Amino acid sequence: MCVALPGVVKLIKDDKYAVVDFHGNEVEAAYGLVNIKPGDSVLVHAGCVIQVVSKSEAQEMEELFAELADI
Secondary structure, eight states, rough: OOOOOEEEEEEEEEESSSEEEEETOOOOOOOOSSSOOOEEEEEEEETEEEEOOOHHHHHHHHHHHHHHHHH
């Protein structure tokens, strides 16, 4: 099973990569599949931004992942 994690776009580096923040852990992710801007909540899988999500969707996903971690 593969899981896409929600993060927040901090910086667009160039035409291919953005810096995405996962609770203080910043990583580069390719973003050619969707249009993004700084501040967007996005799903990242295998180093690629695959979807823009609302802030509430991202928060709900993070809460679900936290519940799973407690099991």
